[in-house]
Amino acid sequence: MKRCMAILLVATTAALGSPSATALGEPAGRTTLERTIGLDRAGGLLVPVPRAGAGYALRTAGPTRVRAGRAGRRRSLAFFAQLTDAQLADEMSPARLEFLRPTTPFLGLWRPHEALGPQTFDQAVRNVNANAVSRLPDAAGRRARLQFAIVTGDLSDNHQHNEVSWGVGLLEGRRIDPFSGAPIGPGNRCPGAPRRVVRRLNAAVAARRYTGVQDGDDRARSTAPAREAFYDPDAPRGAFGHLPRYPGLLERAQHPFRAEGLAMPWYATRGNHDAFAQGFVGARTSAAIATGCRKVMPLRRPPAANRVAEGWESMRRLLARGRSGWVPPDPRRRFVSPLAFKRLHGRADRGHGFGLVSPGERRRSRGAASYYAWSPRPGLRFIALDTIAEGGGSTGNIDHPQYLWLRRQLAQARRRDQLVVAYGHHSLETMGNPRPDERAGPCGPARLGCDQDPRRSTPVHLGQRGPASLRSLFLRFPDVILFVTGHVHHNRVFPHFRGSGSGFWQVTTASHMSYPQQTRLLELMDNGDDTLSIFGTVLDTAAPIGVPAARTPAATMSHGELASISRLLAANVRGARNATAAAASAAAEPAGNVELVLPDPRRRQ
Numbered sequence: 240m241k242r243c244m245a246i247l248l249v250a251t252t253a254a255l256g257s258p259s260a261t262a263l264g265e266p267a268g269r270t271t272l273e274r275t276i277g278l279d280r281a282g283g284l285l286v287p288v289p290r291a292g293a294g295y296a297l298r299t300a301g302p303t304r305v306r307a308g309r310a311g312r313r314r315s316l317a318f319f320a321q322l323t324d325a326q327l328a329d330e331m332s333p334a335r336l337e338f339l340r341p342t343t344p345f346l347g348l349w350r351p352h353e354a355l356g357p358q359t360f361d362q363a364v365r366n367v368n369a370n371a372v373s374r375l376p377d378a379a380g381r382r383a384r385l386q387f388a389i390v391t392g393d394l395s396d397n398h399q400h401n402e403v404s405w406g407v408g409l410l411e412g413r414r415i416d417p418f419s420g421a422p423i424g425p426g427n428r429c430p431g432a433p434r435r436v437v438r439r440l441n442a443a444v445a446a447r448r449y450t451g452v453q454d455g456d457d458r459a460r461s462t463a464p465a466r467e468a469f470y471d472p473d474a475p476r477g478a479f480g481h482l483p484r485y486p487g488l489l490e491r492a493q494h495p496f497r498a499e500g501l502a503m504p505w506y507a508t509r510g511n512h513d514a515f516a517q518g519f520v521g522a523r524t525s526a527a528i529a530t531g532c533r534k535v536m537p538l539r540r541p542p543a544a545n546r547v548a549e550g551w552e553s554m555r556r557l558l559a560r561g562r563s564g565w566v567p568p569d570p571r572r573r574f575v576s577p578l579a580f581k582r583l584h585g586r587a588d589r590g591h592g593f594g595l596v597s598p599g600e601r602r603r604s605r606g607a608a609s610y611y612a613w614s615p616r617p618g619l620r621f622i623a624l625d626t627i628a629e630g631g632g633s634t635g636n637i638d639h640p641q642y643l644w645l646r647r648q649l650a651q652a653r654r655r656d657q658l659v660v661a662y663g664h665h666s667l668e669t670m671g672n673p674r675p676d677e678r679a680g681p682c683g684p685a686r687l688g689c690d691q692d693p694r695r696s697t698p699v700h701l702g703q704r705g706p707a708s709l710r711s712l713f714l715r716f717p718d719v720i721l722f723v724t725g726h727v728h729h730n731r732v733f734p735h736f737r738g739s740g741s742g743f744w745q746v747t748t749a750s751h752m753s754y755p756q757q758t759r760l761l762e763l764m765d766n767g768d769d770t771l772s773i774f775g776t777v778l779d780t781a782a783p784i785g786v787p788a789a790r791t792p793a794a795t796m797s798h799g800e801l802a803s804i805s806r807l808l809a810a811n812v813r814g815a816r817n818a819t820a821a822a823a824s825a826a827a828e829p830a831g832n833v834e835l836v837l838p839d840p841r842r843r844q
Contacts, residue, residue: 268369276779278810283481285810287784290773296829299836300734312767319385321759323725325360327405328353328396331419332572334529334548336517338537351470352808354492359419361498362678362780362802363751363758368502385503391725392664401571401584412500414712418493420444420567421450429532429568437502440567449489450566452536462560470530488769491793506592509609514627519576521631521679521688529572536564555615573688578606592623607691610647620652626661629690630674635665638676638696649716656841662723666747667710670702689770715755717741717840728753730830743837754778769842773835
């Protein structure tokens with residue numbers, strides 16, 4: 240027994256901070272072709288460890304014939320990156336539902352590593368920049384350079400102004416200040432707070448201290464079940480007692496830093512978390528909660544909820560009864576409307592895509608339209624879709640005005656013999672939301688949680704169901720070869736082809752919040768033999784695989800080390816391993832590094 244305990248201690252020590260663990264196969268500058276990351280169990284933890292890389296898995300669909308020697312004939316048509324689902328969370332915001340105990344396997348209400356989201360996303364960007372040259376030579380031996388990136392939604396977690404600003408700043412290379420909270424004063428009030436509370440909150444702002452559900456000191460009056468419902472890195476306990484102790488981690492996460500920013504243009508779409516509170520419900524009746532100073536912190540066992548909408552009702556009831564704690568208020572936590580979300584993307588690269596919305600669609604939608612099309616080079620058309628169902632809910636759809644616009648875009652591409660790559664937040668299988676936009680109600684002065692587009696949204700178009708589904712529309716136009724999506728937080732690749740062999744591939748990429756926190760590079764190749772290849776290459780973040788040893792003071796840690804802790808904690812979120820296995824089972828085919836072959840529609844008879 241003593242020998243077994245000694246082996247376990249050695250394994251855990253090696254996993255948490257051993258020089259040999261951190262020196263081997265670091266992700267920075269590498270793809271998962273050379274080295275990837277697996278999980279080993281050590282001391283009750285799932286610990287990220289180096290694994291051998293995986294080459295490209297060849298996948299075909301229908302009667303596509305793959306010819307030998309295509310590598311010697313290839314020509315690169317486009318080489319770009321996809322980043323998705325950063326879900327940057329203001330973890331101190333009062334407008335969050337961490338206090339709920341989900342009765343379904345939904346993991347998005349609270350995560351033990353969400354304070355480390357900005358550092359994690361920065362490390363993802365850094366590894367994209369470090370892999371700016373393709374691993375694939377063309378027929379002449381040349382290797383393409385990354386031309387641009389697409390960001391397929393859920394940049395923010397709670398569609399707050401500060402969260403969206405962090406996301407855009409991380410992609411543009413700005414100074415990022417992840418701290419949330421401002422001094423209480425004439426322009427930033429905290430109604431009902433006693434003077435002692437005001438003094439305490441202002442002192443917390445001055446010291447840039449974390450205030451929220453993960454800090455045991457903020458919940459000193461809570462019962463043991465409530466205190467043990469969250470990971471406190473100063474003193475892990477209860478269900479999180481096996482996670483490493485990192486004194487001061489939450490405070491270290493609040494330090495400002497300079498983001499590297501993408502070294503290439505990037506083009507964005509909206510996700511459900513960019514549009515709704517916690518990605519589910521309109522913010523019309525809850526907007527004041529976000530900027531205020533009352534936050535629900537459970538004193539007893541967190542209540543259960545079947546639906547997020549029920550959670551918001553629970554929050555309002557608890558706040559009305561005074562069953563809440565105090566946090567510094569902050570006007571920068573205000574929810575953003577669709578127009579404000581687009582404005583925060585500025586004018587660079589034409590508003591990172593949103594400035595490319597056609598004038599007619601912008602005028603007819605009263606500025607609400609967020610879909611656009613553009614051509615990175617002759618012979619290619621990229622189409623950005625807005626798959627958000629304004630009527631509410633985490634799943635998506637396409638309203639009728641956008642559907643008609645998309646049909647016109649595809650017809651134009653057909654006439655001009657352009658290959659089409661479409662991208663949006665929701666995958667086809669998650670676009671089953673039947674709610675019309677009008678369900679959100681008309682807009683008032685705040686323009687939050689409402690339907691700003693005056694046009695009738697119905698009939699709404701789903702991803703795969705019905706004769707006018709998005710899938711059916713894509714299949715009507717053979718020039719559509721690729722649909723790039725996010726939302727499900729896992730790598731997936733699905734073929735959508737007719738019996739004749741024409742069709743397209745859907746490629747879905749993992750998130751930067753949930754494990755395994757990955758990005759994807761995509762390259763379109765003309766094989767010179769009437770076929771095309773789409774290469775997908777997966778990247779881990781640039782953060783070290785090994786993490787600092789337990790009990791290491793967080794004040795000494797680098798941003799890369801913070802992101803490595805984020806990866807470790809993400810792997811140990813409740814159900815993370817089961818969800819990853821389920822996603823792999825659902826895909827049933829390789830979904831990481833892939834070569835996807837399909838007929839070249841430009842060679843049609």
